[in-house]
Amino acid sequence: MSTPLSATFRAILMRDIRLAWSQGGTGTMALSFFMIAVTLFAFGVGPEPQVLARIAAGVIWVVALLACLLSLDRLYQADYEDGSLDDLALSPLGLTGVAAAKILAHWLATVVPLILIAPLLGMFMNLAPEGYGILLLSLLVGTPALSLIGSIGAALTVSVRRGGVLMALLVLPLYIPTLIFGVGAVDAAMGMVGSSANLALLGAVTLVALAIGPFASAAALRLALE
Amino acid sequence: MHRFANPAEFNRLADRILPWAIAVMAISLVAGLYLALIGSPPDYQQGESVRIMYIHVPAAWMAMFTYMVMAGASFVAIVWRHPLAELAGKAAAPIGATFTALALITGSLWGKPMWGTYWQWDGRMTSVLVLFFLYLGYMAIWHGFDDEEKAGRAAAILALVGVANIPIIKFSVDWWNTLHQPASVFRMGGPTIADSMLWPLFIMATAFQAYFVVVFLWRMKLEINQRKLSVMNRAEVYG
Structure with missing residues (x-):
C-alpha cells in the first residue's frame, strides 16, 4: 500500500511544525x-x-534574518543525529521533496510568527505609519528566500560538529541581496518613490532561491548520509 | 579530460606548461609595470592616480575569472566526480580571494583622492565584497570536515550556489547607477579608453593571468603531493 506523495509531504510538514512549537522547539526561541x-x-x-525611526526597517530586517539563521541551525541536524534523516531519505518524496517540506515547515512555523510580531516591534522602533504595510509585504515576499538559502547552509554543515558558525559564514553572504532589496523596498515606500522595483527584485531573489534551494540542500544531505 | 585524472599525467602536463607561464608572467609583468608606472601618460582628470587602475582592473577581472574557474571545477567535480576537479577548486580559492582583496584595497586607495571616500556602499563594491566573503566561506568549508572527500563535495555545492553573485557583479554598474563607473573596456561599441592606456592595461592583465596559471599549477601540484604523502603515511601506519 502506498501513500500519495502529497500525504507524505503533508506528514513531514506537520511533523516539523509540531516539533518547532513543542517544548524546546525553535519557534518560541526564534521569536523571543x-x-x-x-x-x-x-x-x-x-x-x-527620529534615529530609531530612520533605522527601524533595517534593524527589523537584520534581526529577522539573524533569528532565521539561528533557527536554521537545527533544521536537519536533529534528524541527522537520531537517524530519522536516513528514514526520510527512503521516502517516496526523495530528499529533494523532504527538503522542500522541511523548508516550508521552517518558514511557516518559525518565520511567519516573526512577520506577525514585526508590527509590534515597528512600534517599539517608532516606525513611520506608512512603513508598516510595506514592511510586512517585503518580509512576506523576502523571508522565504532566507529559509531556502539557509537550508543549503544547514544541509552542508549538518555533519560538521559545531557547524553553526561555519553555517553563518556560508549563508550570510548569500543573504545580502535579500536584505538589500527588502530594506530598499521599505525605504523607497517611506521616501514616497514607490517600492515596486525593489519588491520585484526581492521576489526574483526568492524565486531563484526556490529553484536552487531544495535541490542543493538534497545534494548536500546526500553527501552527509553517505 | 579523464586522461588528466591521473595525477602523474597531470604533473607532466603542469611541468610542461609552467616554464612558459613563468616566462610570460615575468616578461609581461616587467613590461606592464614599466608602461603602467612610467611609459603611459597621466590622466587629464585623475592625474597620476590613474596608475592604480593598472593593478585594480586586472585584479578585479581575475577575481571574477578565478571564481568562474572554481565554479567550473566544482561543476566537473559534482557531475563527473573528476578527482582533480575538487583539488582545482581548492587550489584556486586562495588566489581568487587574494585578487578580490587586492581589487578592494586598490579600489579604496583610488577612491579616497577621486571620490573623497575610501568606501561607499554602491552596487559594484558591495557585490565584490560579497564575492570576497564567498571565497572565505568556500575556504572555511574545506576546513570544516574531517573527511577531505566530503569537504570537497560540500565546497563544490557551495561554489555553485555562489555563482549567482557573478552576474550581479558584472551588471551592478548598469543596474545601480551609483558611484563606480560603468564598463569601459569590454563594452558594446568598443573601449572608451585611449590606446596609450589600453595597452599597459592589457599587458598587466596578461601578467595577472600568467601569475594565476603559475600559482594555480603550483598549488595543484602541492595538493596532489600532499594527498600522496598522506596515503603513504597511512600505508606505513596500517600497512
Missing part, C-alpha cells in the same frame, strides 16, 4: 530572540525617536 535583539538596538542607539 527577535524581540529581545530588536530592543537591544533601542538601548544601544539611544531612545531618540
Whole structure:
C-alpha cells in the first residue's frame, strides 16, 4: 500500500511544525530572540525617536534574518543525529521533496510568527505609519528566500560538529541581496518613490532561491548520509 | 579530460606548461609595470592616480575569472566526480580571494583622492565584497570536515550556489547607477579608453593571468603531493 506523495509531504510538514512549537522547539526561541535583539538596538542607539525611526526597517530586517539563521541551525541536524534523516531519505518524496517540506515547515512555523510580531516591534522602533504595510509585504515576499538559502547552509554543515558558525559564514553572504532589496523596498515606500522595483527584485531573489534551494540542500544531505 | 585524472599525467602536463607561464608572467609583468608606472601618460582628470587602475582592473577581472574557474571545477567535480576537479577548486580559492582583496584595497586607495571616500556602499563594491566573503566561506568549508572527500563535495555545492553573485557583479554598474563607473573596456561599441592606456592595461592583465596559471599549477601540484604523502603515511601506519 502506498501513500500519495502529497500525504507524505503533508506528514513531514506537520511533523516539523509540531516539533518547532513543542517544548524546546525553535519557534518560541526564534521569536523571543527577535524581540529581545530588536530592543537591544533601542538601548544601544539611544531612545531618540527620529534615529530609531530612520533605522527601524533595517534593524527589523537584520534581526529577522539573524533569528532565521539561528533557527536554521537545527533544521536537519536533529534528524541527522537520531537517524530519522536516513528514514526520510527512503521516502517516496526523495530528499529533494523532504527538503522542500522541511523548508516550508521552517518558514511557516518559525518565520511567519516573526512577520506577525514585526508590527509590534515597528512600534517599539517608532516606525513611520506608512512603513508598516510595506514592511510586512517585503518580509512576506523576502523571508522565504532566507529559509531556502539557509537550508543549503544547514544541509552542508549538518555533519560538521559545531557547524553553526561555519553555517553563518556560508549563508550570510548569500543573504545580502535579500536584505538589500527588502530594506530598499521599505525605504523607497517611506521616501514616497514607490517600492515596486525593489519588491520585484526581492521576489526574483526568492524565486531563484526556490529553484536552487531544495535541490542543493538534497545534494548536500546526500553527501552527509553517505 | 579523464586522461588528466591521473595525477602523474597531470604533473607532466603542469611541468610542461609552467616554464612558459613563468616566462610570460615575468616578461609581461616587467613590461606592464614599466608602461603602467612610467611609459603611459597621466590622466587629464585623475592625474597620476590613474596608475592604480593598472593593478585594480586586472585584479578585479581575475577575481571574477578565478571564481568562474572554481565554479567550473566544482561543476566537473559534482557531475563527473573528476578527482582533480575538487583539488582545482581548492587550489584556486586562495588566489581568487587574494585578487578580490587586492581589487578592494586598490579600489579604496583610488577612491579616497577621486571620490573623497575610501568606501561607499554602491552596487559594484558591495557585490565584490560579497564575492570576497564567498571565497572565505568556500575556504572555511574545506576546513570544516574531517573527511577531505566530503569537504570537497560540500565546497563544490557551495561554489555553485555562489555563482549567482557573478552576474550581479558584472551588471551592478548598469543596474545601480551609483558611484563606480560603468564598463569601459569590454563594452558594446568598443573601449572608451585611449590606446596609450589600453595597452599597459592589457599587458598587466596578461601578467595577472600568467601569475594565476603559475600559482594555480603550483598549488595543484602541492595538493596532489600532499594527498600522496598522506596515503603513504597511512600505508606505513596500517600497512
